[in-house]
Ligand SMILES: Nc1ncnc2c1ncn2[C@@H]1O[C@H](COP(=O)(O)OP(=O)(O)O)[C@@H](O)[C@H]1O
């Protein structure tokens with residue numbers, strides 16, 4: 001085990017010198033989690049909007065289910081995706097296990113319920129305010145959804161950031177379906193777990209620093225979005 | 236009155252000619268109109284045909300059912316009994332597109348002032364910045380065009396709602412106490428715009444419980460009380476010689492319960 005101070009010094013120099021391994025790991029992390037966030041928004045936003053502005057039988061059941069899915073443990077998501085993608089599984093023929101695509105799929109499943117539930121709430125509140133005006137204007141459902149999403153843009157961006165924050169920080173799902181393969185599926189969280197257990201604290205700490213900066217950055221963006229929205233009374 | 240000259244042609248039905256086959260779509264008729272919510276009757280058995288022109292004011296104490304009547308006429312809520320028709324036609328999306336509603340609390344989109352008007356124009360397939368600017372000039376908001384609309388004052392927000400309502404050149408405007416919480420100057424400005432629209436041929440249905448406003452604007456008056464229609468007639472007649480006890484009490488400012 002390295003001396004902690006020494007490890008920290010090494011970690012800093014890895015980060016500041018732009019160490020190739022570290023950069024590779026960080027960029028894969030960002031690619032996987034940003035893609036998953038994008039996919040989750042493409043699926044979750046319209047679904048959330050639809051549930052927000054329509055009343056149908058079983059709506060409450062859908063709300064309860066989605067809220068429950070928000071709490072899915074990442075390892076369980078990883079396990080489920082693993083079972084589908086493993087050679088014996090129904091989607092085994094795709095050969096996706098232990099690829100970045102598998103990791104994107106797992107994280108998309110993990111955060112889609114979050115995007116859907118949070119955006120549903122945001123859009124439903126806004127719709128309560130706009131509904132009569134929309135009906136008076138005889139807008140189609142499409143026009144309504146588009147207008148709601150645009151007018152809720154600041155809140156929805158923070159919803160997206162919340163999803164990204166959860167995706168980029170989780171370790172269970174990407175560990176199971178990615179396998180933490182060097183130069184292929186190794187992302188920040190899995191690398192931190194592995195390097196720590198192997199005793200290479202410098203890389204672990206360096207990645208930890210980057211992850212922390214990203215997490216803080218996401219929070220700062222959420223805060224500044226809120227403040228911008230409030231300043232324009234668009235919140 | 237410079238603002239009016241700048242915008243010739245805005246804010247009115249262009250051709251208020253009654254179509255003889257179907258009747259004038261600015262004339263509301265309701266028969267046996269009733270609304271109950273959770274078993275409580277809130278609007279009871281209203282029967283009337285309104286004049287297709289001029290400004291009809293709907294008056295009555297709080298809770299009389301004025302807002303509900305307006306929403307029933309515009310089709311925002313479905314009646315429990317009876318029916319609403321305009322010029323003999325039952326309410327339809329097409330009819331509703333020929334109407335605009337202005338709410339007591341203006342619905343202001345989270346966009347710029349200009350984008351609020353663009354939104355309504357675009358919903359009708361129109362992209363026309365000069366028309367939008369003319370509308371904003373008409374309600375004295377052109378200088379605020381690029382500000383966030385929700386930062387406008389109450390009176391300005393309501394004028395924006397009016398510009399949006401006028402954007403579709405409605406044949407009918409339904410206004411639910413649009414000036415209820417505004418300062419006198421804003422009230423007068425809005426009344427001017429409404430009268431202008433009326434002169435251009437738009438039928439106005441206007442809810443108020445402000446007697447002064449009724450004296451200034453009304454051609455005829457519908458008086459409601461506890462969900463029932465008590466009187467309908469020419470404004471001067473109603474204001475000087477109300478026929479029912481409830482209306483007399485209301486006009487004298489006595490609490491009517
Ligand atoms: N959605 C609703 N559910 C139950 N009661 C309602 C609803 N909307 C209005 N009411 C009641 O109906 C009555 C008439 O309401 P409204 O038309 O808003 O009165 P006003 O004449 O003041 O505009 C009031 O007593 C109000 O409380």
Ligand SMILES: [Mg+2]
Pocket residue numbers: 301302303411412
């Ligand atoms: Mg009312």
